[in-house]
Amino acid sequence: MGEKDKRRFLHAVYRVGDLDRTIKFYTEAFGMKLLRKRDVPEEKYANAFLGFGPETSNFVVELTYNYGVTSYDIGTGFGHFAIATPDVYKFVENARAKGGKVTREPGPVSGGTSVIAFVADPDGYLFEILQRASTPEPLCQVMLRVGDLERSIKFYEKALGLKLARTVDRPQYKYTLAMLGYAEEHETIVLELTYNYGVTEYTKGNAYAQVAVGTDDVYKSAELVNLATQEFGGKITRQPGPIPGLNTKITSFLDPDGWKTVLVDNQDFLKELE
Numbered sequence: 001m002g003e004k005d006k007r008r009f010l011h012a013v014y015r016v017g018d019l020d021r022t023i024k025f026y027t028e029a030f031g032m033k034l035l036r037k038r039d040v041p042e043e044k045y046a047n048a049f050l051g052f053g054p055e056t057s058n059f060v061v062e063l064t065y066n067y068g069v070t071s072y073d074i075g076t077g078f079g080h081f082a083i084a085t086p087d088v089y090k091f092v093e094n095a096r097a098k099g100g101k102v103t104r105e106p107g108p109v110s111g112g113t114s115v116i117a118f119v120a121d122p123d124g125y126l127f128e129i130l131q132r133a134s135t136p137e138p139l140c141q142v143m144l145r146v147g148d149l150e151r152s153i154k155f156y157e158k159a160l161g162l163k164l165a166r167t168v169d170r171p172q173y174k175y176t177l178a179m180l181g182y183a184e185e186h187e188t189i190v191l192e193l194t195y196n197y198g199v200t201e202y203t204k205g206n207a208y209a210q211v212a213v214g215t216d217d218v219y220k221s222a223e224l225v226n227l228a229t230q231e232f233g234g235k236i237t238r239q240p241g242p243i244p245g246l247n248t249k250i251t252s253f254l255d256p257d258g259w260k261t262v263l264v265d266n267q268d269f270l271k272e273l274e
Helices: 019-029 088-097 149-160 218-232 266-273
Strands: 008-015 033-040 045-051 060-066 078-085 101-108 115-120 126-131 139-145 163-170 175-181 190-196 208-215 235-242 249-254 260-265
Touching: 019 033, 019 045, 019 060, 078 088, 078 190, 088 101, 088 115, 088 126, 126 139, 149 163, 149 175, 149 190, 149 218, 208 218, 208 266, 218 235, 218 249, 218 260, 235 260, 260 266
Parallel strands: 008 060, 078 126, 139 190, 208 260
Antiparallel strands: 008 208, 033 045, 045 060, 078 139, 101 115, 115 126, 163 175, 175 190, 235 249, 249 260
């Protein structure tokens, strides 16, 4: 069960204080494209979807603007997103010129050869900029902090069928991280889970919301999630079924640390994009 399921990461959902400001920054500083925008006045919110390729094949960000709310608390648990680019120095120079706040200058990682940098967007969300010669998936990471790395790895392997690409332990910085995805790390989006030695709990804030993952069968997928929650913790927060009015079938759950994932029916998702 779940072996032949064509799962993939669809988008990361988070809240911003000024939709137009963030769209301008992501398109000019990061080179993303605005893919679609929707305003829902009766619910008092607006959305924008941005990424480096179409939603049918690429991972994208879904920004949410709630009318009248100009700032959010990112909390201590959310880490960063990441963008892969052939030239980190050039990318950061452009981001800085467009008002990006560079929180780590481009350069090799300590004790390694990989070139990285960090840039903050107008709301304070961090983006790690990674040097990668080429990639079909420039928007390539969502990093979240967890209280028990082994438990989280096992949970996501069982609940979402993610594969562990690698783990890295950096005792000098007192953290261990794990990369999980559906393909090789250089060609896919990975969930990067970080465990800081001795830290078992984080604040969630109200800014970052969830990731969405496409699945061929939300009902079967929910069964797998249910098994994972029974073994490792977490809980299903929305039983599988169609969203009223939209008819897209979804299910959602929290992992053992309280991070939310929404599973979306692949066919229904493509219909939404038509």
